[in-house]
Amino acid sequence: MTLFKQFSILLMALLIGNNAYSELVIRVTEGNDKPTVIALSPFDLNGLKMNDNIADIVASDLRRSGLFKLIPQEDMLAFPSTPTDVYFRDWRLLGAEYLVVGSMSVLTDGRYELEFSLLSINSQKIQFTHKVRSSATKIRDLAHSVSDKIYQSITGIRGAFSTRLAYVSVIREGDDFTYRLKVADADGARENLMLESKQPIMSPSWSPDGKELAYVSFETGRPAIFRQNLATASRQQLTNFKGLNGAPSWSPNGENLALVLSKDGNPELYNLELDSGKLTRLTRHFAIDTEPAWMPDGKHILFTSDRGGTPQIYKLKLADRSVERITFQGNYNARASIAPDGRTMAMVHRSSKVFHIAALDLNTRRLIELTETTLDESPSVAPNGAMLMYATKYKDRGILAAVSVDAGVKYNLPAKLGDVREPAWSPFLR
Amino acid sequence: MKTRINLYASLFALSVLTGCSSSAIYDSEPTTTEIDNAGVKTAEVESADIEVVPVVADTATVFYFDFDKALLTNESKADLLEHAVILAGNSRSVRLEGHADERGTREYNMALGERRATSVKEFLVMQGVSGDRIEVISFGEERAAAYGSDDEAWRLNRRVELK
Incomplete structure (x- = not known):
């Protein structure tokens, strides 16, 4: 796919703007140069009233991916809601490659059901028809599930619209800080507070089932690692060692936490077995070893070390604890986040003076700088590997931004208040 | 979830x-x-009251460092020698808080802040202060002393505070 960068501010995705619960606002700054043209015929709601507009949410999801161009409703000649009502000629004239139609109904148990179809205009065929059901309060989930289905059918890549983001927000008033650990939908909507503290909160890491977060909190006066269940808010302090207790990373099987402790003198990687509490030291070096990130195979851990003089990324093989240097380009490479294919590694990269997010292909060794802003950090690759979220600064405020792993698509999620940082993209949640 | x-x-x-x-x-x-x-539920933090008694001294209590470095400057060493003398005459404990500027990654900066605080601690120990009286804690880049993204703010943030 050939991509080029379009000039900034192509589109404003408005999905969050009117949502009182959210403090993140999405702004798409760059898109694909050859987007797929798709029309979303307004769904027939059969007179049902809903707080969230499903078609708007789906449209925003598709637009945010950067891969789609949506046909405006005012250009449409008709609003079909079933495939039988579709006159392909009308849509071909509008330049649509795909059309989505659907209608909503209420089931006998009070839940809502949307039956929708994706039609290919060129081949005059139904790609699929699907029913999605939810309670009246889960209409946003229903809408994201519709987006996932459409995205996967057209791109062949699993949609990640039904996933979540964890991040840290900080508000400073004079010498007074308020740190908040938050979880929102991947589009920034439905923000939830997990934890609030006057002391720093850092380094959220998702459990592979998406039900828990591990993170660092200074609430005891020192850094300590905690785990917390999202649905129940029950939490447990996992470490309380002298020195650093940091950088938790949940293993792919959910049984271990890689983390950093400096209890033996300087920062080293450790493995904590969550059931038994057994702690095993993994690295042994007088340099800084930190920021462990499990490879998807569960057999290797990427980490940052300055054992070579500057911070670089290394790979630890758990079987024999052998260590291999991974990055050689640039004088600062840190905080690896690996895509689910185990091949594309995102990281913080500095070649001269400025910190960017870069992607390194571990097979071809090709390195692409993905971002053009400065002070970029904390990359977190989406579970489908298509995009990554990172933290950057905009007008002296910390914001979250997203970029596709080929750098073609970009969007920002600036917070309305304070700084947001350390995004962690959840795994698939079903 | x-x-x-x-x-x-x-x-x-x-x-x-x-x-x-x-x-x-x-x-x-x-x-x-x-x-x-x-949905998601919110947990409650029971924050410990962290009370830090300020060091009463005319000597500087903040020591500055170069980017990605933990080497003490000659000026810092001179000030720390005075602290060592003061500490030899009392029995109080000190807390060394290490910090980094905002550049680079947060957990690496946690490690860097600790390395800086440890280098101050090692200097004091060499001057005869017992290591048991010194606590080292790193805040990385989480607690800036100066705001803004310029050389001056960064210089002021790469520091160890003796408390």
Whole structure:
């Protein structure tokens, strides 16, 4: 796919703007140069009233991916809601490659059901028809599930619209800080507070089932690692060692936490077995070893070390604890986040003076700088590997931004208040 | 989080729609997704009251460092020698808080802040102060002393505070 960068501010995705619960606002700054043209015929709601507009949410999801161009409703000649009502000629004239139609109904148990179809205009065929059901309060989930289905059918890549983001927000008033650990939908909507503290909160890491977060909190006066269940808010302090207790990373099987402790003198990687509490030291070096990130195979851990003089990324093989240097380009490479294919590694990269997010292909060794802003950090690759979220600064405020792993698509999620940082993209949640 | 979506094929065949030349044809039965997504609850923090008694001294209590470095400057060493003398005459404990500027990654900066605080501690220990009286804690880049993204703010933030 050939991509080029379009000039900034192509589109404003408005999905969050009117949502009182959210403090993140999405702004798409760059898109694909050859987007797929798709029309979303307004769904027939059969007179049902809903707080969230499903078609708007789906449209925003598709637009945010950067891969789609949506046909405006005012250009449409008709609003079909079933495939039988579709006159392909009308849509071909509008330049649509795909059309989505659907209608909503209420089931006998009070839940809502949307039956929708994706039609290919060129081949005059139904790609699929699907029913999605939810309670009246889960209409946003229903809408994201519709987006996932459409995205996967057209791109062949699993949609990640039904996933979540964890991040840290900080508000400073004079010498007074308020740190908040938050979880929102991947589009920034439905923000939830997990934890609030006057002391720093850092380094959220998702459990592979998406039900828990591990993170660092200074609430005891020192850094300590905690785990917390999202649905129940029950939490447990996992470490309380002298020195650093940091950088938790949940293993792919959910049984271990890689983390950093400096209890033996300087920062080293450790493995904590969550059931038994057994702690095993993994690295042994007088340099800084930190920021462990499990490879998807569960057999290797990427980490940052300055054992070579500057911070670089290394790979630890758990079987024999052998260590291999991974990055050689640039004088600062840190905080690896690996895509689910185990091949594309995102990281913080500095070649001269400025910190960017870069992607390194571990097979071809090709390195692409993905971002053009400065002070970029904390990359977190989406579970489908298509995009990554990172933290950057905009007008002296910390914001979250997203970029596709080929750098073609970009969007920002600036917070309305304070700084947001350390995004962690959840795994698939079903 | 409790997103549970069960996929199952619907059990009934859909009436096949034919007869209209411009309309599409179903060639498979619709599948169904069930959505049940639980919310998120908020946990409570019971924050420890952290009381730090300020050091009463005319000597500087903040020591500055170069980027990605933990070497003490000659000026810092001179000030720390005075602190060592003061500490030899009392029994109080000190806390060394290490910090980094905002550049680079947060956990690496946690390690760097600790390395800086440790280098101050090692200097004091060499001057005869017992290591048991010195606590080292790093805040990385989480607690800036100066705001802004310029050389001056960064210089002021690469520091160890003796408390």
